Amino acid sequence: MIPKDLLVEFMRRARSPSQEREVIESLPWAMTNVMRHKNILSAGDRPTALFLILEGWAGRYSLRRNGSRRITGFMLPGDLCGIHAVTGAKMDHSVIALTNCRIAKVPVATIEAAVRSAPSLGRALWHSKLMDEAILRRWLLNSDDAEIAIAHFICELYARMSAIGEVISDTFRMSITQADIGDALGLTAVHTNRIVGKLRKAGLVTISKGEVTIEDPRQLYQHCNFDPSYLHL
Amino acid sequence: MIPKDLLVEFMRRARSPSQEREVIESLPWAMTNVMRHKNILSAGDRPTALFLILEGWAGRYSLRRNGSRRITGFMLPGDLCGIHAVTGAKMDHSVIALTNCRIAKVPVATIEAAVRSAPSLGRALWHSKLMDEAILRRWLLNSDDAEIAIAHFICELYARMSAIGEVISDTFRMSITQADIGDALGLTAVHTNRIVGKLRKAGLVTISKGEVTIEDPRQLYQHCNFDPSYLHL
DNA sequence: CGCCCTTTTGAAGAAAATCAAGGGCAGTGG
DNA sequence: CCACTGCCCTTGATTTTCTTCAAAAGGGCG
Numbered sequence: 001m002i003p004k005d006l007l008v009e010f011m012r013r014a015r016s017p018s019q020e021r022e023v024i025e026s027l028p029w030a031m032t033n034v035m036r037h038k039n040i041l042s043a044g045d046r047p048t049a050l051f052l053i054l055e056g057w058a059g060r061y062s063l064r065r066n067g068s069r070r071i072t073g074f075m076l077p078g079d080l081c082g083i084h085a086v087t088g089a090k091m092d093h094s095v096i097a098l099t100n101c102r103i104a105k106v107p108v109a110t111i112e113a114a115v116r117s118a119p120s121l122g123r124a125l126w127h128s129k130l131m132d133e134a135i136l137r138r139w140l141l142n143s144d145d146a147e148i149a150i151a152h153f154i155c156e157l158y159a160r161m162s163a164i165g166e167v168i169s170d171t172f173r174m175s176i177t178q179a180d181i182g183d184a185l186g187l188t189a190v191h192t193n194r195i196v197g198k199l200r201k202a203g204l205v206t207i208s209k210g211e212v213t214i215e216d217p218r219q220l221y222q223h224c225n226f227d228p229s230y231l232h233l
Numbered sequence: 234m235i236p237k238d239l240l241v242e243f244m245r246r247a248r249s250p251s252q253e254r255e256v257i258e259s260l261p262w263a264m265t266n267v268m269r270h271k272n273i274l275s276a277g278d279r280p281t282a283l284f285l286i287l288e289g290w291a292g293r294y295s296l297r298r299n300g301s302r303r304i305t306g307f308m309l310p311g312d313l314c315g316i317h318a319v320t321g322a323k324m325d326h327s328v329i330a331l332t333n334c335r336i337a338k339v340p341v342a343t344i345e346a347a348v349r350s351a352p353s354l355g356r357a358l359w360h361s362k363l364m365d366e367a368i369l370r371r372w373l374l375n376s377d378d379a380e381i382a383i384a385h386f387i388c389e390l391y392a393r394m395s396a397i398g399e400v401i402s403d404t405f406r407m408s409i410t411q412a413d414i415g416d417a418l419g420l421t422a423v424h425t426n427r428i429v430g431k432l433r434k435a436g437l438v439t440i441s442k443g444e445v446t447i448e449d450p451r452q453l454y455q456h457c458n459f460d461p462s463y464l465h466l
Numbered sequence: 467c468g469c470c471c472t473t474t475t476g477a478a479g480a481a482a483a484t485c486a487a488g489g490g491c492a493g494t495g496g
Numbered sequence: 497c498c499a500c501t502g503c504c505c506t507t508g509a510t511t512t513t514c515t516t517c518a519a520a521a522g523g524g525c526g
Contacts, residue, residue, distance in 0.1 A: 060370070062370065062374050064374065064377075064458075065458055068377075070373055070374045070377075072369075072370040072373050072374070073370075083359075083363075084363060086356070086359050087356060087359050087360050087363060087465075089360075089363060089465050090462070092367050092370070092462070092463035093370060123319070123320060126316075126319050126320050127320050127322075129362055129363075129366070130316075130317060130320060130322060130362075132366060133362070133365060133366050133369065134325050136305075136366065136369040136370065136373065137293070137295065137305040137306075137325070137326060137369065139373060140303055140305050140369065140372065140373065140376075140419065141295050141297065141303045141305070143373075143376060143419050144297075144301075144303075144419055145481095146481080146482075177503085177504065177505090178504075178505070179504080186373065186376050186377055187482075187483090188482075188483055188484080189504090189505090190482090190483080190484080190485095190506085190507090191481090191482055191483070193504095193505060193506060193507090194482095194506085194507085196505095197505095197506075197507095209491095225297075225298055229323070229325070230325035232320075232322050377483095378513095379513080379514075410471085410472065410473090411472075411473070412472080412473095420514075420515090421514075421515055421516080422472090422473085423473095423474090423475090423514090423515075423516080423517095424513090424514055424515070426472095426473060426474060426475090427474085427475085427514095429473095430473095430474075430475095442523085
């Protein structure tokens with residue numbers, strides 16, 4: 001059974017009427033665990049199921065010819081992947097568990113039927129995809145300034161973690177490395193580290209032992225021109 | 234009436250059965266013209282219609298605090314925008330006509346009904362969005378190397394223009410400036426110009442008077458590791 | 467012709483990558 | 497209990513890439 005609290009969040013995003021929640025909750029969600037650093041989907045796959053992250057963080061990535069990696073998206077609890085399944089297309093990238101993950105799967109054939117009886121599920125899928133895209137656009141927009149890119153990225157995570165109740169007194173767990181952040185924003189681990197240090201020294205963000213603390217969210221928001229409305233949370 | 238050839242392309246992408254084409258073709262498409270440099274949609278709008286580009290090129294963009302612009306996507310004939318309408322969300326970016334454009338609009342309320350009787354229209358919408366996202370991921374992937382980014386971008390346009398029959402003897406019209414390309418790939422106009430010159434001197438691509446000619450597509454593909462399959466054309 | 471937009475080239479400066487190495491911390495095993 | 501190991505964070509020095517500033521040349525069009 002899919003956890004109630006995350007389902008509620010998932011449905012809230014889709015603005016589901018309660019009778020539709022029942023349809024969605026009763027879908028044959030199959031639970032699986034994926035260990036850290038294991039692929040959930042691989043480039044070239046044709047996913048046949050939709051994946052809902054329940055616990056842990058996952059990331060989309062592609063590899064370059066020289067072996068370096070670009071992360072093109074993070075999936076947090078409540079986020080979906082495998083929507084490629086709706087068109088039957090091959091994955092053009094891979095999805096990896098960045099921490100140990102618990103994941104719920106539903107066959108896409110089941111989804112298509114469910115969308116007819118619960119239109120809000122269809123909206124949830126669109127919502128998810130439009131948010132992914134909006135995030136990619138922000139990353140591009142901020143990519144001309146490493147300090148803004150990193151600060152904005154931390155704001156993004158802060159907002160997304162807040163939405164799922166994972167922020168307590170302006171602090172949240174971030175079990176990814178600075179190298180991962182660099183891979184996401186197109187920076188080296190070394191440079192990422194310098195900028196993170198700069199933000200810490202400026203009293204804007206503290207990252208320590210996998211915990212992120214934002215001293216004054218409003219100040220940080222202003223520093224990197226962050227406006228959470230693009231996330232539609 | 235929506236032009237037959239573009240409709241065919243649009244439907245081909247959606248793998249539409251012919252009886253569905255009729256439904257889609259008979260939608261109340263309203264034709265409009267938009268002059269170059271005029272916004273088609275603006276950030277903050279809640280689009281109420283879906284837009285199908287019939288002629289010309291359009292671009293998604295956002296402005297930075299310092300006034301500089303980032304282009305986050307190009308729309309060519311046969312491409313859609315305004316899919317935000319399906320969720321009722323506000324636009325987080327603007328869409329501008331980069332050349333004079335002819336555009337067909339359909340109210341989103343009409344679309345939703347049509348999707349029920351012509352499921353392939355729904356698939357076409359998903360297809361369009363997944364391609365947009367795949368392109369953004371490539372731009373991120375290539376953003377660590379200006380020469381590869383530009384070469385790959387030209388390959389992208391070549392593949393997309395080919396798909397709509399706009400490439401003749403490895404040449405196509407590109408009525409955007411090098412500054413536009415720079416705004417899309419996160420480079421200055423000056424640097425973009427230098428790299429374009431480098432590609433020309435290497436005998437890979439010639440850009441002259443708004444015409445792009447690719448001497449040997451296979452060689453250019455290999456140079457920037459381009460594989461058109463991510464576009465699903 | 468003269469104007470504007472775009473492309474092109476040069477030179478100097480800033481941002482980020484690369485190369486290199488030390489330090490902290492947790493887990494492992496003797 | 498402590499040494500060892502691996503992973504991650506941190507800092508310094510050097511090099512590359514890209515930006516910025518500046519200016520000139522080409523082309524289309526009133």
